[in-house]
Amino acid sequence: MNLRWTLHDSFIMTRRNMLRYIRLPENLVSITVQPIMFLLLFTYVLGGAIRVTTPDYITYLLPGILVQTVVFGAFATALGLAQDAQTGLFERFRSLPIARSAVITGRLTADVMANIFVATLMIGVGFLIGFRFGGSPLESIASPGIAILFALPVAGLFAAIGLTARSVESVNVIGFVAIFPITFISSAFVPVESMPGWLQPVADANPFTRAVNASRALALGQDTGGDVTATLIWTVVLLAIAIPLGVRAYNRPR
Amino acid sequence: MTSASSQPAIEVDGVTKTFGKVEALRGVNLRVEPGIVFGLLGPNGAGKTTLVKILATLQAPSSGIARVAGLDVVRQAGEVRSKIGLAGQFAAVDDQLTGLENLEMVGQLYHLPGSVAKSRARTLIEQFGLEDAADRRAKTYSGGMRRRLDLAAAIVNQPEVLFLDEPTTGLDPRSRIDLWAVIDELAKSGTTVLLTTQYLEEADRLAAKIAVVDHGLVIAEGTAVELKERVGGRVLAIHLPDADQIEPARVILDEYGATPYVDVAAREVSVAVGAEPGIVAEIIRALDAGHVTVADLQFRQPSLDDVFLALTGRASEEVDAELEGARR
Incomplete structure (x- = not known):
């Protein structure tokens, strides 16, 4: 299997998954209405009550909610793969002379595309309600960029879950239980210092906090204080765990 | 090839x-x-x-x-x-792709050139009588x-x-x-x-x-x-008006062929019998002499059901039932 065909197969799979994003109303809502809704609810309902270091809450919130949204997108990865496994499409794909990796890379690539779209949309809406970048143009691109990069290994882990889970419903339960505490016990919505003392070390150790801090510092044009490096290390480490797990789950006879 | x-x-x-x-x-x-x-x-x-x-x-x-x-x-x-x-x-x-798109995608995954994948998809849609639904999503x-x-x-x-x-x-x-x-x-x-x-x-x-x-x-x-042919000859199946008659019928049929098969629910006893002339009449006389009343009677070529029965000693439906039982 040469590289050209591997890329070709991956491209065909990416296109298929992107079509599914556009055509399935629930997928479309999850990358349009839902993130905007969260952005507006947090800003106008909770924003007034949360004390942050930045001049206004939207500036604090946007990078956080962006990372949260793209990480939530990992749900789509897991659900999509679990659906494919359930409908028998996997059996067809596995019986075709294609790169074994194409099903997963095609899925992940489509999800990265969806995340780029979501990030653009959220920053656009953020601009309308007062969000401004405070750094250089490069930092302004790197801010959502690091969020999308960090979402990749999370999607990889979720891919493994999606491929292992017994049903689409169980993916929902596993994902829900895992991802809510991970995203909320972090600096995404409130400063870690505002949490009870026993919870602060947990939030600080959470790789999600590192990614949010990195994205936020880049958005504000502040010193990232090692958060970018930490996020990159976490990305590599999580990928090193996710890839073998995902490949094993995919090749597992079912 | x-x-x-x-x-x-x-x-x-x-x-x-x-x-x-x-x-x-x-x-x-x-x-x-x-x-x-x-x-x-x-x-x-x-x-x-x-x-x-x-x-x-x-x-x-x-x-x-x-x-x-x-x-x-x-x-x-x-x-x-x-x-x-x-x-x-x-x-x-893929439910979200149309019939044509599904076939085109598979063609591309077989590494057919784009135009070939397209025309092959079109040909197959026609061959399988799906022209009217070609551009509809498979979920419909x-x-x-x-x-x-x-x-x-x-x-x-x-x-x-x-x-x-x-x-x-x-x-x-x-x-x-x-x-x-x-x-x-x-x-x-x-x-x-x-x-x-x-x-x-x-x-x-x-x-x-x-x-x-x-x-x-x-x-x-x-x-x-x-x-x-492995069943041998033909199959005679008799239906009985009530369950009491199953056992006497089975004993009588046992004399005439391989082990009879009893389907209690259908009140049916069947047996593969040889092709000798007069065998059916002979069996009916024997049943009559044994006071077995026959509600209905079939004399037929063996079906593959009979083959399965002859080979395994169980009807294929019974195997399903066994499996169901084992799963519970």
């Missing part, structure tokens, strides 16, 4: 497959000559699907060797994949249409060997007959088809050769006619 005539399309030698403690296949041997429809007949859980998955490179055998189109399914899996088509038990189509298709689309997807690459795993399970009778016609057409074009089915009628109707699979083993092989 240069060497197709000289070598078997499918060769299976001593293939076993175990899942934990369960032995799904216990040493299967099989040889399928090219260009025929070969039926794998057996109840649920007999191991048919496991064998198809091994041949289609989805699973590796625990031991033994399997070759498809002369290629080893484990060591040459990639090459095998370019020569086979598979339609599994679930219609494997009926069960029969999905199966046809699935089958079309399985032959995009004009495979040498086509695996159909219970292609008509869950279809209404009308769609089933439609699909049979399609499979007939495929067979005429020279493709070797390995078909699994639990429907004895289906194997009889489609397959030139049949292997009966039970508990992970091939227990009989031959043409439908040969298998029916």
